[in-house]
Amino acid sequence: MSEDDRTVARERVIESMEQSAEVYGLSRSAGRIYGVLYFSEEPLSIPELVDETGYAKSTISNVTRTLTRIGLIHRRSSEGGGRRVHYTAEREIWFSLQDVFQQYVQREIQTTLRTIQRAQAQLPDDNDTEAARIKELQQTYEDLQEIVTLTSNFTAAELRDALESYDQ
Amino acid sequence: MSEDDRTVARERVIESMEQSAEVYGLSRSAGRIYGVLYFSEEPLSIPELVDETGYAKSTISNVTRTLTRIGLIHRRSSEGGGRRVHYTAEREIWFSLQDVFQQYVQREIQTTLRTIQRAQAQLPDDNDTEAARIKELQQTYEDLQEIVTLTSNFTAAELRDALESYDQ
DNA sequence: CAGTTTGTTCGGCTCACTCCGAACAAACAA
DNA sequence: TTGTTTGTTCGGAGTGAGCCGAACAAACTG
Numbered sequence: 001m002s003e004d005d006r007t008v009a010r011e012r013v014i015e016s017m018e019q020s021a022e023v024y025g026l027s028r029s030a031g032r033i034y035g036v037l038y039f040s041e042e043p044l045s046i047p048e049l050v051d052e053t054g055y056a057k058s059t060i061s062n063v064t065r066t067l068t069r070i071g072l073i074h075r076r077s078s079e080g081g082g083r084r085v086h087y088t089a090e091r092e093i094w095f096s097l098q099d100v101f102q103q104y105v106q107r108e109i110q111t112t113l114r115t116i117q118r119a120q121a122q123l124p125d126d127n128d129t130e131a132a133r134i135k136e137l138q139q140t141y142e143d144l145q146e147i148v149t150l151t152s153n154f155t156a157a158e159l160r161d162a163l164e165s166y167d168q
Numbered sequence: 169m170s171e172d173d174r175t176v177a178r179e180r181v182i183e184s185m186e187q188s189a190e191v192y193g194l195s196r197s198a199g200r201i202y203g204v205l206y207f208s209e210e211p212l213s214i215p216e217l218v219d220e221t222g223y224a225k226s227t228i229s230n231v232t233r234t235l236t237r238i239g240l241i242h243r244r245s246s247e248g249g250g251r252r253v254h255y256t257a258e259r260e261i262w263f264s265l266q267d268v269f270q271q272y273v274q275r276e277i278q279t280t281l282r283t284i285q286r287a288q289a290q291l292p293d294d295n296d297t298e299a300a301r302i303k304e305l306q307q308t309y310e311d312l313q314e315i316v317t318l319t320s321n322f323t324a325a326e327l328r329d330a331l332e333s334y335d336q
Numbered sequence: 337c338a339g340t341t342t343g344t345t346c347g348g349c350t351c352a353c354t355c356c357g358a359a360c361a362a363a364c365a366a
Numbered sequence: 367t368t369g370t371t372t373g374t375t376c377g378g379a380g381t382g383a384g385c386c387g388a389a390c391a392a393a394c395t396g
Contacts, residue, residue, distance in 0.1 A: 006298050009287035013302060016280040023276045027354060039301055046373065056356045061374055063355095084363095084372065091301070094308060108191045112184040119177035130174050133207055134181060136259065143324035150331035156311035162334035163318040166326075195384060214343065224386045229344055252342065252394095 010039050024100050029055055030063050034072055034089055043076055043086030071096045094156045106148045113141045178207050192265065193272050197223055198231050202240055202257055211244055211254030238271075239264040262324045274316045281309045 014035030021031030036052045037044060044052065049060045064087055067073040072093065076086045090096050116138045123131040151159060182203030189199030204220045205212060212220065217228045232255055235241040240261065244254045258264055284306045291299045319327065 005290055006296070009290050009302070010298055012283050013287050013305065016283045020276055020280055023272060029355075039298060041297060047371085057373075058357075058375080059355055065374090091304065104191055108188055112188055115180050115184045119181055122173055122177050128174075129209060130178055130207060133259075134177070137181065140262065140324060143328050146328050147324065147331060150328070154331075154334075156308060156315065158334075160311050160314050160318070162330055163315060163322075165334065166322075166330035197384075215341080225343075226345080226387075227385055230385090233344090 014039070024097065025104050026066070026100075027063065029053070029059055030067055030072075033060065033063050034067060037073055037087055037089035038091065040089070043088045045084050045086050049087070070100055072100075098152055102148070102152060106145070106152075109141060109145050109148060113138070113145055116141060182207070192268050194234075194268070195231065197221070197227055198235055198240075201228065201231050202235060205241055205255055205257035206259070208257070211256045213252050213254050217255070238268055240268075266320055270316065270320060274313070274320075277309060277313050277316060281306070281313055284309060 014032055017035040017038070018028040018031035021028060021034070032053050033049060033055070036049065040052075046057060046060050046064065049055075049064070050057050053060070055063075064073065064075070068075045068087075071090060073087045073089050076088065116134060119134050120131070120138055123134065154162065182200055185203040185206070186196040186199035189196060189202070200221050201217060201223070204217065208220075214225060214228050214232065217223070217232070218225050221228070223231075232241065232243070236243045236255075239258060241255050241257050244256065245252075284302060287302055288299070288306055291302065322330065
């Protein structure tokens with residue numbers, strides 16, 4: 001078990017995180033920065049992240065801001081009370097990823113549902129095709145809305161359990 | 169209830185579909201084309217879609233191909249046996265959207281999980297930090313994997329029911 | 337047959353996004 | 367004070383994706 005092996009393994013996983021980041025609507029740099037922080041023994045400052053990732057200082061600054069807002073990393077002022085800030089990775093990523101997911105999906109579901117409901121109100125009891133189709137949509141989106149809302153209260157393990165136990 | 173009102177309501181919903189399409193990793197044009205087909209009384213050909221959407225013929229051709237592959241719309245040869253093809257919207261969108269979702273998420277989860285498992289195998293029982301963190305990741309991704317797999321077997325209503333009934 | 341319509345493919349344009357580097361502000365050190 | 371370090375903001379270069387129009391192939395119509 002050489003040091004090299006460990007480095008290679010870590011690098012592979014971080015590359016996976018870069019890929020995953022794109023799926024969640026984040027940039028590759030966000031994936032790498034999170035990955036470096038995830039494996040780091042101690043909190044890292046922006047200059048240290050510059051060294052570790054090779055990205056420009058400005059990129060680190062911007063990406064850490066969004067990652068902090070999302071909750072995937074945490075920003076901590078240095079112990080000495082100095083200006084230097086340090087970042088750590090949130091290791092319990094489940095809820096953070098859910099938050100990201102919510103920002104991208106639930107927000108969309110909600111606005112769509114609102115639009116549908118407003119359209120539905122404009123076309124009342126008219127049983128023409130438009131109204132009927134919009135009503136179908138409304139049902140689906142209401143289910144979706146409820147699912148996402150319920151999901152956000154569960155941990156990954158609970159969710160898994162809920163689905164497995166429902167298996168009729 | 170004027171014709172205008174109906175048109176406006178339909179247009180609003182279609183705009184929502186454009187937005188939604190982006191969330192699912194599709195283009196806005198895909199959302200609009202699906203929306204037009206969704207509300208259309210009869211199947212539409214490519215020239216008709218050009219008229220309805222304002223997109224170029226080539227765009228319609230490309231987008232209909234991907235939407236057909238995904239399963240969100242269906243391609244039908246005309247009754248006369250002619251060359252003209254017609255498209256209809258799949259109205260039971262739940263499973264189609266799940267497929268899209270799978271292509272974007274489950275595929276990513278699987279490759280990530282494979283990478284993690286390989287890294288894990290390379291760093292056996294070494295209880296250093298790297299190995300421990302990779303193991304944490306592995307657990308989360310295995311849960312994720314299982315959740316997505318289970319989810320794909322349920323309808324929206326079933327899923328909703330499963331989550332609601334699990335509420336302890 | 338020639339002319340028209342339908343559908344696909346290809347090259348190019350545009351726009352948005354990512355990232356970089358420079359400039360700047362703020363806090364510290366000598 | 368002046369010089370150094372840290373962090374943010376802004377403008378711009380590079381890149382990829384979406385969309386268009388032209389060219390082409392295939393099938394119909396006269």
